Amino acid sequence: MTKRFGPVVAVDDVSLAIAEGEFFALLGPSGCGKTTLLRMLAGFETPTKGRILIDGEDYTRTPPNRRPVNMVFQSYAVFPHMTVSENIAYGLKMDGVRAAERRERVAEALALVQLEGLGDRRPDQLSGGQRQRVALARALVKRPRVVLLDEPLSALDAKLREELRFELSRLQDRVGITFVMVTHDQDEALALATRCAVMHKGSLVQVATPADLYEFPSSRLVADFIGSVNLFEGRVRVDESDHAIIDLPEAGITAWLDHGTGASETVQIWLAIRPEKMELHKRENGAAPPVMEGTPEGYNVMPGTIADIAYLGSESVYEVRLETGKMVRVIRPNLTRWDQEDFTWDEPVWLGWHAEAAAVLLQ
Amino acid sequence: MEKRVDWRQAPGPFAALLGPPLGWFLLFFAAPLAVVLAYSFGTNVGVADIAISGTFANYARALEPVYLAIFLKSFAIAGAATFVCLLLGFPVALAIAFAQPRVRTLLLVLVMLPFWTNLLIRTYALMTVLRDEGLVNGALGALGLPPLPLLYTNGAVILGLVYVHLPFTVLPIYASLDRLDRSLIEASLDLGASHLATVFRVVLPLARPGILAGLLLTFIPALGSYLTPDLMGGPDSQMIANVIERQFKRANDWPFGAALAFLLMYLTFLALAAQGLFRGRRAEP
Numbered sequence: 001m002t003k004r005f006g007p008v009v010a011v012d013d014v015s016l017a018i019a020e021g022e023f024f025a026l027l028g029p030s031g032c033g034k035t036t037l038l039r040m041l042a043g044f045e046t047p048t049k050g051r052i053l054i055d056g057e058d059y060t061r062t063p064p065n066r067r068p069v070n071m072v073f074q075s076y077a078v079f080p081h082m083t084v085s086e087n088i089a090y091g092l093k094m095d096g097v098r099a100a101e102r103r104e105r106v107a108e109a110l111a112l113v114q115l116e117g118l119g120d121r122r123p124d125q126l127s128g129g130q131r132q133r134v135a136l137a138r139a140l141v142k143r144p145r146v147v148l149l150d151e152p153l154s155a156l157d158a159k160l161r162e163e164l165r166f167e168l169s170r171l172q173d174r175v176g177i178t179f180v181m182v183t184h185d186q187d188e189a190l191a192l193a194t195r196c197a198v199m200h201k202g203s204l205v206q207v208a209t210p211a212d213l214y215e216f217p218s219s220r221l222v223a224d225f226i227g228s229v230n231l232f233e234g235r236v237r238v239d240e241s242d243h244a245i246i247d248l249p250e251a252g253i254t255a256w257l258d259h260g261t262g263a264s265e266t267v268q269i270w271l272a273i274r275p276e277k278m279e280l281h282k283r284e285n286g287a288a289p290p291v292m293e294g295t296p297e298g299y300n301v302m303p304g305t306i307a308d309i310a311y312l313g314s315e316s317v318y319e320v321r322l323e324t325g326k327m328v329r330v331i332r333p334n335l336t337r338w339d340q341e342d343f344t345w346d347e348p349v350w351l352g353w354h355a356e357a358a359a360v361l362l363q
Numbered sequence: 364m365e366k367r368v369d370w371r372q373a374p375g376p377f378a379a380l381l382g383p384p385l386g387w388f389l390l391f392f393a394a395p396l397a398v399v400l401a402y403s404f405g406t407n408v409g410v411a412d413i414a415i416s417g418t419f420a421n422y423a424r425a426l427e428p429v430y431l432a433i434f435l436k437s438f439a440i441a442g443a444a445t446f447v448c449l450l451l452g453f454p455v456a457l458a459i460a461f462a463q464p465r466v467r468t469l470l471l472v473l474v475m476l477p478f479w480t481n482l483l484i485r486t487y488a489l490m491t492v493l494r495d496e497g498l499v500n501g502a503l504g505a506l507g508l509p510p511l512p513l514l515y516t517n518g519a520v521i522l523g524l525v526y527v528h529l530p531f532t533v534l535p536i537y538a539s540l541d542r543l544d545r546s547l548i549e550a551s552l553d554l555g556a557s558h559l560a561t562v563f564r565v566v567l568p569l570a571r572p573g574i575l576a577g578l579l580l581t582f583i584p585a586l587g588s589y590l591t592p593d594l595m596g597g598p599d600s601q602m603i604a605n606v607i608e609r610q611f612k613r614a615n616d617w618p619f620g621a622a623l624a625f626l627l628m629y630l631t632f633l634a635l636a637a638q639g640l641f642r643g644r645r646a647e648p
Contacts, residue, residue, distance in 0.1 A: 044549055064552045077550035081568045090564075091554035138554065 001050030010036040012202035025193035033202040070139035071148040078123045085119035109141040149181040223272040232271045256299035258355035270361040275331040277357040281350040294355030301352040403621035421622035437603040441585035444524035452532035460540035515597035523591040531580040539573025
């Protein structure tokens with residue numbers, strides 16, 4: 001699909017197939033076109049080019065009120081002049097569902113989102129989390145083919161967000177309806193989705209499972225957007241089927257990879273290593289550098305000095321300055337209450353990574 | 364948050380700021396009103412003198428069937444005009460609220476444009492359209508149809524009142540529609556409601572405060588309108604303001620005019636109270 005607003009191309013030739021029962025996330029920074037894409041699925045925008053098929057049926061020009069699709073709005077859009085039950089029953093009433101069945105299904109939906117007993121409340125008597133559940137119940141009660149969620153958790157505070165994350169994925173599991181979610185929050189996307197599409201400037205950059213997005217990003221853009229990453233410019237020196245050797249001038253060392261890259265020796269590549277896959281070792285004068293797992297001696301190890309430490313409770317983040325001046329980020333979990341190897345500011349260290357830890361990026 | 368300064372901490376500046384408007388208000392609003400109130404309990408003595416005798420005779424007379432009928436008629440005409448204003452004004456307000464930003468400004472200016480012309484001129488202009496040799500009947504005549512008696516009827520008064528008061532209906536409704544969260548409308552459509560159902564079940568209930576304000580802003584001045592029924596009405600369509608005017612001028616019966624005026628004011632308060640009740644019920648859970 002393509003969507004233009006005047007000269008602006010909001011969604012640029014995007015093709016996506018979403019499987020039934022999937023929890024699919026559209027992930028990207030604001031202005032990347034993800035919301036426009038979602039609104040086209042809902043029927044609030046008409047694509048400039050392209051089609052929307054649900055179960056083989058063409059819904060491209062169908063108005064929103066005749067699509068088997070329901071949306072949970074970012075602001076929840078719970079009708080303030082109706083009770084919780086009236087809100088949930090609204091869609092059924094519009095479909096001409098009889099009162100008796102309506103009551104039954106509303107009660108079911110209330111139970112599904114754990115709002116039993118709150119049916120007679122008015123929206124202004126509910127917390128943000130409860131309003132979100134009303135919005136969910138209101139969409140689910142219609143038993144749509146697809147539920148669309150626009151930044152479903154962004155309006156909630158951090159603690160609640162974390163709780164609702166699990167609840168939302170459990171709920172989706174139980175009802176088995178296809179969920180398509182839009183979010184700029186990568187944690188939310190990784191935690192909830194079975195598959196994610198990363199969007200950038202109206203185009204799809206990568207579509208993959210959360211783990212694949214994180215561990216096997218296809219580009220610097222994805223690697224950088226999902227989580228944090230250390231990127232090193234490099235050039236392949238040796239490329240065999242079972243290993244590769246890559247020069248990293250930025251780090252002043254040579255990297256060993258446990259698989260071939262297929263990259264030409266003439267092009268620039270990037271090596272991406274996640275902070276938690278970096279190892280930190282004490283560096284004493286005269287002592288030999290440690291040998292990294294899966295690599296011959298002398299590869300994947302570089303000397304540095306700890307420039308900054310952020311203690312986050314469950315883990316600590318270290319900013320390490322290499323001798324080339326480049327900063328590298330390392331995350332270490334605080335596994336014990338007294339860290340045996342307590343690193344401190346300005347301490348000389350060895351930084352290293354396993355032969356399998358780095359991802360080669362061609363763009 | 365900024366700390367608020369209590370007026371008691373700065374009585375001097377407070378008095379300086381409040382004094383002039385308060386003095387103005389007392390001198391030119393409260394005092395004349397008190398005089399009129401006093402007159403309403405008075406009796407005519409001679410041609411120019413009024414004795415404040417504390418009599419209720421003026422009120423008793425104001426409640427005679429003749430005058431009650433005129434009050435009732437005023438209510439009916441103002442009510443009809445208000446109703447027509449709502450029927451015309453709501454769609455207009457809806458259209459303005461959902462227009463493109465640039466078109467919206469233009470439409471708002473168009474709604475307010477009549478204010479830039481004198482009421483008297485506007486009324487005379489409308490009369491030239493409606494009178495027997497006017498534009499409408501001219502057009503009818505050109506089509507070979509007999510002329511219609513349009514001017515000097517109750518219908519003409521209602522038409523005139525609608526014409527004058529429509530902006531007062533449109534603007535508050537527009538304001539409340541403009542504030543309306545658009546995602547509520549989208550949610551309604553998304554849940555399967557047609558556009559019409561969305562207007563009646565979501566837009567109208569949520570615009571209710573604005574609609575009530577618009578109705579009141581139309582009804583109250585319409586109820587007390589003088590010029591329109593005077594110029595456009597027939598012998599049968601005089602409203603209460605015309606009767607009051609007659610008491611103060613031709614009949615030279617100020618006490619009775621004052622009593623009628625106060626009765627009109629009490630009725631206006633009643634309308635305000637009714638609106639307040641409507642509103643209050645809304646706010647309750």
